[in-house]
Structures are given as C-alpha cells and as structure tokens.
Amino acid sequence: MTAETPDQGGAFPRLDEEQIALLRECGRTRRTERGDVLIHEGQRDRDFIVVLAGKVAVYDGYGTESQRLVRVHGPGRFLDEVGLLTGQPAFVSSVVDEPGEVLEVPVPDLGRLVSRHPVLGDLILRAFVCRRDLLAGSVAGIRIIGSGYSPDTRRLREFAARNRVPHTWIDLEHDPAAEALLQRIGVPPEQAPVVVWRSAQVLRNPSNAELARVVGLPLSGAPHAIRDLIVIGAGPAGLAAAVYGASEGLSTVVLDAVATGGQAGTSSRIENYLGFPTGISGAELADRAVIQAEKFGASFSVPAEAVRLDRRDGYHTVDLDGADEITARTVLIATGARYRRLDVPRLAEFEGTSVYYAATAMEARFCQSQPVVVVGGGNSAGQATLYLARHASRIQLLIRHDDLGRDMSRYLVDQIERDPDIEVSPHTEVSAPVGRDGVLEALAVVDNRTGEVRRLAAALLFVFIGAQPCTGWLRGSLDLDDHGYVRTGGHQRFALETSRAGVLAAGDVRSGSIKRVASAVGEGSMAVRLVHEYLMRSGHTAGR
DSSP states (O other): OOOOOOOOTTSSOOOOHHHHHHHHTTOEEEEEOTTOEEEOTTOOSOOEEEEEEEEEEEEESTTSTTOEEEEEEOTTOBOOOTHHHHTOOOSSEEEEEEEEEEEEEOHHHHHHHHHHOHHHHHHHHHHHHHHHHHHHTTTOSEEEEEOTTOHHHHHHHHHHHHTTOOEEEEETTTOHHHHHHHHHTTOOGGGOOEEEETTTEEEESOOHHHHHHHHTOOOOSOTTSEEEEEEEOOSHHHHHHHHHHHHTTOOEEEEOSSOTTGGGGGOSOBOSSTTOTTOBOHHHHHHHHHHHHHHTTOEEESSOOEEEEEEETTEEEEEETTSOEEEEEEEEEOOOEEEOOOOOTTGGGGBTTTEESOOOHHHHHHTTTOEEEEEOOSHHHHHHHHHHTTTSSEEEEEOSSSOTTTTSOHHHHHHHHHOTTEEEETTEEEEEEEEETTEEEEEEEEETTTOOEEEEEOSEEEEOOOEEESOGGGBTTBOBOTTSOBOOOTTSSSTTBOSSTTEEEOGGGBTTOOOSHHHHHHHHHHHHHHHHHHHHHHTOOOOO
C-alpha cells in the first residue's frame, strides 16, 4: 500500500471526530473497494468526500501510460480542491488504494453547513486554495504544447496562469518529448500551440474563451436578462462590489477580460491588508472573494471583454467582444490598470520568454538558480523582488532614483535591505536587452546621473514601472482625465458616479484613487450603497 502524503502548510488537514460528526448530518457513508474511482478527471458534478477508513490515491492522467501518483489521503482527510466550490471539473482522479469507507456530502449541503460552522468552513477553504496552488505548481492539468517564441503560446500560458488553471508547458523547441507527443495525437508542429487534456481532448490554438469553456471557468447565464448591476473588472474593487451587491439583494454579474483578481491576483503576498497579519496571496484573496460572491448569488463571466458602453431605453448596455450584449440598471467600471512596458528597443522579442510583468508561481519556476533583474520602485516591484529572491540565484532591483522608500512601503524596504541575495541599484535604467532568439542573456543599463553604461547578467527581466488605465473602450462614452482615468464626482450627486448617471467607477481605474488593495475594496463596497441610492432615486426596485 502507498504511504500517506504528509500535510503541507495546511493543504491536507485531518478532520477531528466532532467535525466529521457535523458532516455526517448532511452526508451519506458507503463502503469502498480497491480500484473504486471516487472522482474522475474532468468530472464536474461531484460531492465533497471525506475518507473515514482506508486510503485514497490521487492521480494525474489515471488510466493512461503517463499516469502519475500525486498524493495519498488516509482516514480523516478530505478530497478535491477549490474547483469543487467554483464548479470547475476535477483536474485529477481520486481512486481507492486501500478498502474502507467514505462520507459523501453534496456541495449545496456543505455550503449550508459551513455557513453555520465557520471554523470548519475556513479549514476546508484554506486547504482547497492551497491544493490548487500545489496543483498549479505540478504537472497536473492541461498540457500546452508550443514554441516559447509564439505569441499564442505565451497568450495561453498567461491565461492559464492568471486563472490558476493547473497546466504544464511543453516547449516545442527544447523538450524532446514535444514532437513525439504531437505525432501521437496527430497534430503537425505548424498547428501548434496545442492544448491537450485527458489525453483525448485536443484543442488547436484555441481562443481564451474556448480554453475557458474546457476548464470550466464561469460563463454568465441569461445574457438577455436585465440586471441591477454589471461590474466590469474582477479585481479587488469589482470583487468587493460583487460580494456586497449580491448580499444586499442586487442581481449582479461580474465580467473580466482575463481573470478574477486583477493585478492584485498576480501578487505573491499582500502583507499590509487588514485582517491578514501573515499576509495573503492575491490568488487566494481572489478565490475567496469569488466563492463568497457566488454564495450570495452573483454570477461571473471570464473571459468577457467589454468593448462598448451605451444607453438604450433607459438602461445601460455593455457590448462584449464576440457580439454578446448585457443590459443593466447600473454599471460599475472597475477595470483597473495594466502595467506599463519599458520603452527600449527589441524588448518585445523577449516578452513571454524572458521578460514578464507579473511574478506568480509560473514565472518563479523559470527563475531557478538564474540571475534576475526587477525594474521598479513601488510596492508591486518590492513584493515581486522578495518572492523571486526565494528562487533566483541573484536579484538586482533597479530604481531610477536613490530612495527605495520614496514609493515603496516601509515593511517591504526593510525586508529588501536585510536580504543578502538582493542588490539595489539606484539611478539605474535599462537601455537595451542583450540576447537572441528570444533568450535574454544580459541587460545594458545606464546610470542616469553620469551616463555610464554597463552590462548586467540577466536571464529574466521583471518590469513593474507603474500602470495605465484599461479605459480605451470608454473614450467617447465617459469623461476621462488627461491620463485616461475615469473622472468621478464633479457635479454629480455621488462621489463615485461618472459623467453618466447610473455608471460608477471604483479602484485603480478611477481618477485620483489611491492605488492600494484596501482602498479598492472600500470603493467597491461603497459603490453598492450608491447604486441602491441611484435605484431609489430612479424609481427602480432592486431584485433578481
């Protein structure tokens, strides 16, 4: 028999007798035999399962020639990960390794139970989120086969990473198994990138929307229904609005072009957010918020890119890329901002292979024992530097001035200054990348005081030099400031209301906002109160 996997940071807790007794109230027990498949890879409709006796093994690719054991659970352990709560298919299979007994609890009953017993609910949710992180860092899930120099390969990898979809990238140029795998599934190399799941499902260069459907990302139903509130953007401001809007009776739909979490979702650890003294990753914060919002009845659609805002018959309409249209009584713009790119020659040649604008577990894997350069002096650069320092051989942090504390929170400055593996280079700017075939070898950097040019060894470059608002689609519809941010307040009755009545803005996209997670959450929740006031003023009655 296989040994049980030890707990890893709360990912595999063991339930005590009292907690199991609570679950028995709404579950059913059944005997198991060796070889029983409790959860199939790709299965959507499944129960929450607790192992009461015996052992259960978790496999990636179960029943195929590439079958791989992921972990083993014994008595008191429960199966699955956060996809069970968000409606995603299972990315691994759970198979009885040693006969025994399991307890099966329907997910709706589980939700009602943990709402009455929050300690149990928090233990399960924390474990589920940790397990998704572990899966994302393993070889489970989908396989993306393609060239590292292909923009479509980079697009698919980024989409999977931002949505926390477990995946493996098989490099067509450097992995000897890649071409053999393509031959086995009957796909010529010129049709790459290819996404493979469960050995049988093959997608040739799928769009983000096609990939989203396969891996079970949420798609909003009833597109022609009139909502009380459309939230455009699922960063901290949008997620807060979703939670408060749905919990207060507003029929709420949330749209995002890429992934829930926004730029905050790419942060490895947010240490100054109220209520989390040891910090919380942006991905965990986003996953918790989505589950919370869905519990109250909010619906999500990812990817769904808004391309036009209009007004028709007294309602606001949002046109989506792909010709869909959603109508609502009010709209909250919470599209946030995107990181700026360095204005240096040839940089685009290295983007996605050596140059990145986020520091997640996916990018960290590429940093193993490599020299890494981070550019930027704000909190995002500081958080990325500290996270990547755990993986890289050396970190160089480049800032344009000489005061690291000018734009960065003190707690980050202190940690960076104490870390012997991080070197801060003041008054330093990148002038050009050095390398070929998309592989970065070094950077030419210049001292902006003396003009001296030197060469820094760099296998990867991470850029965090500020942001620009995602508002190009709003030009001509709303009043924007000189930098493209949405103006609010002015002569309007509500502080967050834009130049169009019933359309509000919150978070980083709003002109004059404070670029912090906590302030975005506060604005998103405040927007819901203003929505209620607008609906009352307009004679509308909120409700699903």
